Amino acid sequence: MLRFSRAKIITTLAAILIGLMLAVPSFFTPEQRKGFVASLPSWFPTWIVPTRGIVLGLDLQGGSQLLLEVDQNELIASQAKALRDDVRRTLQQENVRADGGIGLLQRGVQVKVADDAARAKILPKLQELSLPITSAIGQTAARTLDITEQPGGVIRLTLTDAGITDRTRRAVSQGIEVIRRRLDSTGTTEPSIQQQGADRILIQVPGEQNPERLEKLLGSTAKLEFRMLADSPSGDVDMLPSKDEKGAKVPVERRVMADGGELTDAQPAFDQQSHEPMVSFKFNLRGAQRFGQATSENVGRRMAIVLDNEVVSAPVIRSAITGGSGQITGNFTVQQANDLSVLLRAGALPAKFTVVERRVVGPGLGRDSIQAGKLATLVAAGLVVCFMFATYGTFGFIANIALMVHVGLILGLMSVLEATMTLPGIAGIVLTIGTAVDSNVLIYERMREESHAGRSLISALQAGFDRAFATIIDSNSTMAIAALILFFLGSGPVKGFAVVFILGILTTVITAVTLTRMMIAVWYKTFRPKALPF
Template identity: 60%
Template structure:
């Protein structure tokens, strides 16, 4: 039926007006948008379209998770777990616990104690992924040897830890980079052990790499005593001033229990420092350690380097403390950001780095504009030449279609890339394709002798199923590209998917509305196509 209720017409006009208002900030300077946003209520969306790395320039970093550091962390954790298990089982260790490349070796001379330790340590081997995922293998290979028990991390366990390390790294990097004030940075996984970082608008990668390159693993360890066993002590370098210091391998408190860290100033010297605060569990552990070790030096270790080793003068039971180390203001601020964001689970190594200049990005924008203008112009001319006034309606619907795409991208915060522009240009042809299906169906109905209104109604009704089928298949293809693609492929998929959705609305609803208004106004005896 070619009848539209007044509220439907008003809804369509309101949708177009809303799209214009949403897209308007993208044509305004950023300062003007910020000033306007401060005056308007927070629920009013005031966003600009985000330009990708290839359109506004920026930094590109491809980083790889260091599998060796992941394995080392797991081995160190395994050593502590083994020590605690044997201590709870009251099993004497004759030769100590030796750390190997992928596991630990416990030397026990007594065969009876060795068999008891084997049964006890078997419990450390757990199904990968938890009890419900027992088919994925186990975390440890526990075997008895002639002089003890050897625990080795399995290949599946290491691969699982690397996978989790990549996911944790992405979360931590998001918190770190956002704290730096960098906006619209793309951080995503690429392959099994790599992380891709794209920072549009950033041309200086030094600060970005410095922020990313630090693991920020904070540990509190006691400085070793002369009587400590050699295998329980390690020598660590000092972060400043050179030299080294011997500390216990055992970590008394680590940074996982930190809930806040802020740059501040020492009340006595006035130098910049970092004030930190633990959660309840960390505060209790910190208080217990400082209470039991008054008078001993307590080393503060960051990424394997000792920042400082102050002497514990009195128990620190409030769950807060200070990190001093002759910091500059920038160093203290950066350290506070790192500690707030949390430690990276493993070291990240830059394996590819490049920058895209803003000039090249502007060239891409200009080329994309030219392609869009040429494509749209050819489509407009063809539709008017072929379908007359109906072609004008299709062209108006096409303009609204493009408007809705950009408004949707602004609302969703989607990044517009050069492949995204290609996707939009592609949807220009797709959008009028639906109109072509409708108009050709109307022609067929008119040639069969139907009246004008009957041919119009039948054309829209019978072409609708074909339009839906073709667009659904294209949308599924765009969805697959988005789910399994990355980078440029995803940018193309986003614009293509949004274009498909909006083309259905404009080709079916808006074109039908304009033709209905035209028919009720002019009451033609014949069709102008």
């Protein structure tokens, strides 16, 4: 009971000290933190000074929230077009001619191969386009395509429901990463990006009060393509709207010379002649080669710069461009040029996302929530402190010290984990205050029972910790299971509550058991009492 190894004492105190140090920056503004670091002597290693504070959530700081949803119709249409290109390429590789071309269906394509020998030759190759669907537990029996033969030599390739669901899942996963890169490029502070359901992404940007710009920045697919203008609207062309000519459509060849996936950089700039905002870009090696070959083969023709199926400009190729860089002009404003460069650097979204919900929380409401949360926390903590001190005297004072350390460790862990503090998170802290002292109550009441049973003080203290420990672990494990269920099945505020509650359960073991035990050992060695102080 009274003996602690030196290693255990050092480890426990060091962990508590580091946790409390990590919590300190959360009580100061970012400007105050930067000012403190700047005021340190030049010889002082600033890397040991914690500067990261807890990030306040949307409900505490105010900001914008968007809920994006995958456009299923657009996703299916895009998949069908990609499938058509794959079928065309397969036919060309096998030297098989399609009778009447490749027909585009609502959820797939069909191709007619009247010759029996040619159809028997191409069918196994088309079967290879149907890929198995993999899940978290491995490969499944489901496939991406359903390939059937129809009367008259028609082969129909249809997207399966499982394939569409899998593509939607991957689109959401990839979309989260693209959106994160876009927000990081704008310097946004700690955005929250979470998947919600099977086909939605919830985005919360604290401090952002312009949801329209945020919607344009995140809702745009940013699919950049370099294609040649066609001489006539007939043939293998697409009629795309023109940014310069409102309401007009221009014929653009379907063949893509280069695309935005081959860019290495994009920056806003100004045209040296017209002084209008524009975007300059650079290709990687493969993109530079493709772009150089395309421009050298089409000198004198107009190249369409297509962004999200809209022709933003169509300059005439005066000479081959082999340097791997270029410019995009199109009557942009400065803000539009900045946003477009951000979109191109972050990459294109894997699918079209539509905004299904837009919400703005004013900073005034956030301040009111913070004040209400502070008041609730102080009242709860004050009542608990008074109760513990009135009921258990000196041991209650020890429990209160452990309780303050407990709250500090929660804040420190939230800082290092970059967790976001929300209003439900404050409720979680208030709840963990009660659960933390509950562990002390179990220990102290067990000590009282052992003392009344005639044990000596040292034996009662030892038995109190030993026999209450199993109960504490059981109760905290039960709460941890419930919190984990909330974390994995909940979303938004529910997850915020679960994170704080889980951290509170972890710190309870350190403070209510280990730290309290060490302080009681110091109390016993110092005062050598004969009975419990309560």
